Amino acid sequence: MNGWIGRCLRVNLTDGKHQIEKLDTDLLELYLGGRGLGVKVFTDEVDPNVDPLSPENKLIFCSGPLVGTGAITGASCNVITKSSLSGGLACAKMRGHFGAELKFAGFDMVIIEGQSELPVILSIIDDKVKLVPGLEYWGRSTAETEELFKKNLGDQWMARETYLVSIGPAGEKLLPLANLVNDRFLSVGGAGIGAVMGSKNLKAVAVKGQHSLQVADGSRFVQVINTLINKLNSAPLTSQSMSQWGTTFLVGLCYQKGILPRNNFRSTSQPLKNIGTEALNSAFALRGRGCFACPIACIKKADVKYSAFEGKGMVPTYLAIGTLGFNCGISDLSAIGMMSMLCGEMGLDPVATGGNFATLMELVEKKAVTPEELKIDISFGNADSMIEAIRLISTKKGYAKRLGQGGMAISESFNMPEIFMGVKGLSLAPFDPRAIQGMGLHFATCNYGPHHLYGYTFIDELLNVHENLDPLETQGKASLVKRYQDTSAVVDSLGLCNWPLMGLKFNNYVPMVNSCLGTNYKADDLLSIGERIWNIERIFNMKAGFNMGHDTLPERFFKEPIPDGPAEGQISHVKEMLPEYYQLRGWSEQGEPLQEKLQALGLEE
Amino acid sequence: MPRIKIDHTKCTGCRHCEAACSLNHVANTVNPRRARIRVMRDGNRYYPVIAGPFVDAACTSKQFIVIGDQTYDMCAFCRASCPQKPYFIEAETGIPLKCDFCGIPPSPSCVRWCNTGALELVED
Numbered sequence: 001m002n003g004w005i006g007r008c009l010r011v012n013l014t015d016g017k018h019q020i021e022k023l024d025t026d027l028l029e030l031y032l033g034g035r036g037l038g039v040k041v042f043t044d045e046v047d048p049n050v051d052p053l054s055p056e057n058k059l060i061f062c063s064g065p066l067v068g069t070g071a072i073t074g075a076s077c078n079v080i081t082k083s084s085l086s087g088g089l090a091c092a093k094m095r096g097h098f099g100a101e102l103k104f105a106g107f108d109m110v111i112i113e114g115q116s117e118l119p120v121i122l123s124i125i126d127d128k129v130k131l132v133p134g135l136e137y138w139g140r141s142t143a144e145t146e147e148l149f150k151k152n153l154g155d156q157w158m159a160r161e162t163y164l165v166s167i168g169p170a171g172e173k174l175l176p177l178a179n180l181v182n183d184r185f186l187s188v189g190g191a192g193i194g195a196v197m198g199s200k201n202l203k204a205v206a207v208k209g210q211h212s213l214q215v216a217d218g219s220r221f222v223q224v225i226n227t228l229i230n231k232l233n234s235a236p237l238t239s240q241s242m243s244q245w246g247t248t249f250l251v252g253l254c255y256q257k258g259i260l261p262r263n264n265f266r267s268t269s270q271p272l273k274n275i276g277t278e279a280l281n282s283a284f285a286l287r288g289r290g291c292f293a294c295p296i297a298c299i300k301k302a303d304v305k306y307s308a309f310e311g312k313g314m315v316p317t318y319l320a321i322g323t324l325g326f327n328c329g330i331s332d333l334s335a336i337g338m339m340s341m342l343c344g345e346m347g348l349d350p351v352a353t354g355g356n357f358a359t360l361m362e363l364v365e366k367k368a369v370t371p372e373e374l375k376i377d378i379s380f381g382n383a384d385s386m387i388e389a390i391r392l393i394s395t396k397k398g399y400a401k402r403l404g405q406g407g408m409a410i411s412e413s414f415n416m417p418e419i420f421m422g423v424k425g426l427s428l429a430p431f432d433p434r435a436i437q438g439m440g441l442h443f444a445t446c447n448y449g450p451h452h453l454y455g456y457t458f459i460d461e462l463l464n465v466h467e468n469l470d471p472l473e474t475q476g477k478a479s480l481v482k483r484y485q486d487t488s489a490v491v492d493s494l495g496l497c498n499w500p501l502m503g504l505k506f507n508n509y510v511p512m513v514n515s516c517l518g519t520n521y522k523a524d525d526l527l528s529i530g531e532r533i534w535n536i537e538r539i540f541n542m543k544a545g546f547n548m549g550h551d552t553l554p555e556r557f558f559k560e561p562i563p564d565g566p567a568e569g570q571i572s573h574v575k576e577m578l579p580e581y582y583q584l585r586g587w588s589e590q591g592e593p594l595q596e597k598l599q600a601l602g603l604e605e
Numbered sequence: 606m607p608r609i610k611i612d613h614t615k616c617t618g619c620r621h622c623e624a625a626c627s628l629n630h631v632a633n634t635v636n637p638r639r640a641r642i643r644v645m646r647d648g649n650r651y652y653p654v655i656a657g658p659f660v661d662a663a664c665t666s667k668q669f670i671v672i673g674d675q676t677y678d679m680c681a682f683c684r685a686s687c688p689q690k691p692y693f694i695e696a697e698t699g700i701p702l703k704c705d706f707c708g709i710p711p712s713p714s715c716v717r718w719c720n721t722g723a724l725e726l727v728e729d
Contacts, residue, residue, distance in 0.1 A: 290619025
């Protein structure tokens with residue numbers, strides 16, 4: 001097989017047995033792999049109403065067909081499960097080297113079922129699949145787990161080539177904010193995936209292998225990649241901004257346009273010192289890290305220093321700066337770096353954690369709860385107490401239990417659900433939807449909650465790469481959102497990264513796909529695969545209890561105009577754009593996929 | 606004589622060179638374990654190592670290099686394909702691998718795909 005390995009590993013943790021299955025080639029044509037294939041298999045096998053933390057829920061790791069072949073940015077592995085935070089489908093993208101190594105280990109997909117009695121680590125090393133007792137790793141941070149596991153392998157050459165994804169103490173304690181962490185501090189999605197892995201008593205998955213991948217037309221493939229690398233180098237965003245500062249370069253841009261939220265989305269402008277790329281350069285000595293086969297290398301690592309603490313860590317990304325930092329009123333980059341690093345160690349998702357604390361801080365400010373009751377002085381701008389709180393919630397001991405239930409649960413427990421800034425139970429990524437309308441519509445309709453990684457509309461709305469669109473305009477945004485949602489579904493399914501879209505058109509990917517897989521796809525064929533994936537996700541979510549009423553934003557964005565900044569006076573127009581979006585998708589006015597659409601996509605039952 | 610100059614401070618550890626090498630030497634096949642260049646990792650650092658001459662015995666004097674507060678195992682930097690480590694050996698046949706600069710005139714595929722400038726072809 002070209003691209004794909006064609007094998008799937010099914011591990012049952014309840015009885016400790018595993019079996020190797022062949023992948024169905026018809027499914028590969030219809031869903032490509034990665035996110036598409038994983039979602040298809042998951043929705044076929046799991047009941048939408050299953051309890052996310054029960055043994056019946058499954059956890060799927062799935063690499064795309066282009067991963068590991070040397071296709072530019074072909075590195076990502078998707079993790080699919082039912083979210084313990086939203087109750088809907090969860091799909092997180094894992095960066096780094098794990099996805100490629102999974103393919104070299106001989107599998108496109110790993111399906112994890114059941115629940116182990118004792119903590120275990122799934123080790124897939126050199127064609128030997130085994131469950132290693134994980135008791136000695138339990139309770140350790142993600143970095144310690146990786147270090148100890150590699151040490152216990154006993155062979156330094158083997159340890160060098162082994163890649164690990166693990167949960168931290170937060171995931172073990174089934175905290176809904178927990179995520180997975182791989183390659184040291186690379187966070188893998190939110191939506192409580194860490195809690196699902198924790199409920200299975202699976203501490204980590206380790207992979208290494210020597211399998212070869214086949215490419216259909218090697219010489220053509222090499223040529224295509226040469227031209228793509230040149231294209232990326234001639235685009236200013238990918239060649240300079242991204243490779244120099246990573247996603248952090250967005251901070252200044254978003255601030256200028258009034259998109260960067262502050263104090264739980266109640267303001268966008270405040271005299272913010274120390275922001276932007278210059279401050280980043282002075283706060284950290286940056287060192288670029290690339291995921292497998294990535295010419296951009298947007299991950300930045302550095303030594304983090306904050307008060308008494310010193311250590312190696314990741315420079316905070318735009319997401320971490322926005323959610324853990326400004327949205328909680330904190331603008332000290334070293335403090336944010338420290339928090340983002342702690343989140344990595346403890347296995348917490350920066351977006352969910354930031355949203356959780358922003359909600360809590362507003363509750364304190366509105367006097368719904370006093371700091372004395374919480375036993376910690378949590379308030380906007382107080383970095384030290386927030387660092388303390390992040391440490392505490394992952395232990396889930398005593399009073400810290402109440403602090404880490406997730407923004408929605410906290411706001412509901414104080415009868416103020418309106419102050420939770422999130423959709424479908426998940427916190428908003430740091431883009432104020434009032435100042436960037438297309439992103440607002442995407443946040444409202446996305447199957448995976450309000451996260452920009454599933455619909456990169458800001459590439460056209462904010463960065464104006466392919467089209468020059470006004471972020472405040474609503475005209476034409478519905479079709480923009482649909483296009484980007486489908487695009488990101490395809491790109492995720494192929495196992496590629498979305499960031500090159502800042503320099504490449506989606507059409508540029510097509511020759512790479514065809515020369516690698518030996519197929520004859522056109523761009524439209526791929527986009528219709530994306531639409532098919534988007535629809536099966538939607539259908540699963542509707543069976544799990546979501547409906548049109550969930551396709552909305554928090555009331556604040558409709559009622560309270562932005563009080564200050566460049567986008568002053570704006571409100572969100574999602575409700576006006578929604579009918580057009582449903583129509584473009586071929587859904588009914590209630591947002592249900594119509595029979596004709598399903599037939600056209602080959603999904604009728 | 607052309608050589609490949611390595612600047613490890615520019616290496617991001619993306620291993621695109623490994624993929625390029627194996628694609629160029631084994632038709633239509635990608636496998637970093639069959640590549641003649643490997644990216645080693647030690648702590649926070651990455652450094653590419655290009656396969657050199659074959660030796661059939663391990664060294665008798667094992668060296669360690671101390672840079673700053675960290676000690677590095679010389680074996681990891683070493684270019685030889687030797688019995689000591691499982692690198693630069695064709696897995697199926699056991700034949701040792703050596704960099705051939707991708708033919709004459711030299712145009713190494715790893716240098717072409719290295720986008721950060723960590724690998725560079727120089728004449729001296």
